[in-house]
Amino acid sequence: VKALPLACDYYRNKCEFTVGKDELTGERVIGFRLGTYASGSIGIAPVDSLKIIPEIMLKTTKIFEKFVKESKFEVFSPDTLKGYWRQLTVRIGLQTNQLMVIVGFHPQELIEDEVAKVKKDIKQFFTEGEGSTLNVNSLYFQILKRKSKNSEEQEFALLAGEPYIEEIMCNLKFKI
Incomplete structure (x- = not known):
């Protein structure tokens, strides 16, 4: 058996992480679903040890996870369709080291002013707060x-x- 080259580690340039409850602890967590909703699984597992995910993505999930844990808004449950925090999409330029973060949020019955406050808090977190250490190049609210x-x-x-x-590939620059 031949080992794969190290080039297979940390190769993902985009990941859509689910915001939910850790299946073991019940705590708010950002990670991947453990099963399908159809099979009745709504548990999420942290992604700390996955070798396909670049370090900056892991760092982004952990830093934003703190924000979600401290938030007054609950995580979205696909079971009850209640809750707000749903998804975190992280995209990187592997050659340019640029970082895009997309925060997915279900507003439920919030009024426009309340959603505007959530947007303001996210922006402040990533530009002035703990998330500013990530140097996000492109920040979206979804x-x-x-x-x-x-x-x-x-x-x-x-x-x-x-x-x-x-991103740069074959000496060509692409806007993503």
């Missing part, structure tokens, strides 16, 4: 509203930085 069982309405708002990140 509203996720379930319209029916199989469709979801999505809207994006740029909170800080550029509307895209760049």
